[in-house]
Amino acid sequence: METISRSYVFVKEGIYYFIRRVPADLRQHYSSGKISYSLRTRSRGVALSRANRAACKLDEYWYHLRTQDAELPGKHLLRHGLSRPPPRQEDDAAVTTDALTLSEAVLTYLRLKGQGRPETFHRAAHRSCGYVIDVCGDKPLPDYTKADANKFRDALIERGLAGSSITRIFGTVRAVFNFAVAEEGLSITSPFSNVYYDRNKGVSGRSSIPVENIRTVQQKCREIDDEMRWLVAIVADTGMRLAEAAGLLREDIYQDEDGQWVARIVPHPWRSLKTESSKRLVPLVGSAKWAAERIQAQQKKKKFAFPRYNTTGKTNANSASAGLNKWLRAYVQKGATMHSFRHSMRDRLWAVECPADIADQIGGWHTDGVGHGYGRGYPTSVLRKWLQTAC
Structure with missing residues (x-):
């Protein structure tokens, strides 16, 4: 394990940190060329173990990103470039849903509204909706509930984000959700609207210089x-x-x-x-x-x-x-x-x-x-x- 992960750790003031370069072919998915964060330990053994797990998770995720972009036979027939799971059989009847998942909604939103927009526009949509998927899962849009939205809000608050940052993230999620709903003709209301939180928490006004x-x-x-x-x-x-x-x-x-x-x-x-x-x-x-x-x-x-x-x-x-x-x-x-x-x-x-x-x-x-x-x-x-x- 030490051989695998020791190149991914460094020590700063006695605390071990994880660091890994983002591969060049995946840089468009990231806002920085490297991933670095505290492993929250002073133990070398614990740090190496945690770094190894993090490196394995990244390898799996990067494999997923690369296979999404791979040229597959019949790719042009897939809806928005993503395949759907086969229908489940329940009581001898096929149950299907044709509603977009949130990850597909992001692709639809960027495909239609992202033309000519800066990289920050694309990054914000992927990042904000990625937070939702991390907390609530990648569901078809009709399956998201107000409980999911509240759970998402609580997760953002636990991360210590200021009210202005939460507002910005929710705004992006609502834009993606509402656009995809309108585009697909779904008769649902976004659960990410009218979610309460303290919008002024942690917000300090930017002052002018005399x-x-x-x-x-x-x-x-x-x-x-x-x-x-x-x-x-x-x-x-x-x-x-x-x-x-x-x-x-x-x-x-x-x-x-x-x-x-x-x-x-x-x-x-x-x-x-x-x-x-x-x-x-x-x-x-x-x-x-x-x-x-x-x-x-x-x-x-x-x-x-x-x-x-x-x-x-x-x-x-x-x-x-x-x-x-x-x-x-x-x-x-x-x-x-x-x-x-x-x-x-x-x-x-x-x-x-x-x-x-x-x-x-x-x-x-x-x-x-x-x-x-x-x-x-x-x-x-x-x-x-x-x-x-x-x-």
């Missing part, structure tokens, strides 16, 4: 003058999402026909956008303009504006967030993060009485109303005027 602290941060960025600080400076005076900024190409940052700096935010293979309204042009003023000039002034021309966060084919926004949040702590209030600059930008635009639809276009927020779907939106000269006033 303007005086923003000025301090911007001054420190100019003093240090490196790639990480250019990224902070871009976000501080635009309110961009961190991933939006970190995934920019050098050519996405340019001067328009009037000689003014602009950032073009569009989806890329290495970094998708959260919503359709996230696609936009953002004028660069204040510290963002300074950062644009510093990026383009570099003699060693590189493809990415921030190459250190784009070395693996995917923009590593998590790495950027961890490193920059750690640096920010010395200059901002407790609990403030890089995302707080986005909240601050909204507050700064409100403070100068910027119209809501202009603020929405600057930040890539969705604006309600049919009319907002027409035309190209405000020209960058109008957006720049309000950003200069706010910054």
Whole structure:
């Protein structure tokens, strides 16, 4: 047993941990390239035993994932690519159900609604409904009951999830369930609706960073003058999402026909956008303009504006967030993060009485109303005027 599993354990502060790389051909099913968690023991023997069981379970599951994708004779005849168990015989009569199981509902949902959607959309559907299957089993949709939904809720609460996280998971499960029910013409009501839990538990509001602290941060960025600080400076005076900024190409940052700096935010293979309204042009003023000039002034021309966060084919926004949040702590209030600059930008635009639809276009927020779907939106000269006033 030790020979099998010792490569899957490591020790940190006396506690044994399990670690295993996800095979390259299965990476699309995971949000990380490795699986790592505490084995909750200081005993090497116990750790090896637990690691061995975990490794065997993973091998079985990975085999299951690979066989699902295998090319089988007659695969095109299988419903949604999955086979169904043969009907059970009860009292000499065949009992069948043609209702989708939850795992099939996920495939239907993603096949029809997942076209062109970011990887996070697909991952959320698989993960959230996977939680249901772990707790309640993979049943035909009509077989799920309110007791199953309550059991699922209790399991999420036991995991220590905040109310906002539970709300997000339930929202995804309801979307999948209701879509599949409508698509199949089933006359059932989702048991995952109207499930009670404390939605405010563990939720802490994301605070804005005061303007005086923003000025301090911007001054420190100019003093240090490196790639990480250019990224902070871009976000501080635009309110961009961190991933939006970190995934920019050098050519996405340019001067328009009037000689003014602009950032073009569009989806890329290495970094998708959260919503359709996230696609936009953002004028660069204040510290963002300074950062644009510093990026383009570099003699060693590189493809990415921030190459250190784009070395693996995917923009590593998590790495950027961890490193920059750690640096920010010395200059901002407790609990403030890089995302707080986005909240601050909204507050700064409100403070100068910027119209809501202009603020929405600057930040890539969705604006309600049919009319907002027409035309190209405000020209960058109008957006720049309000950003200069706010910054």
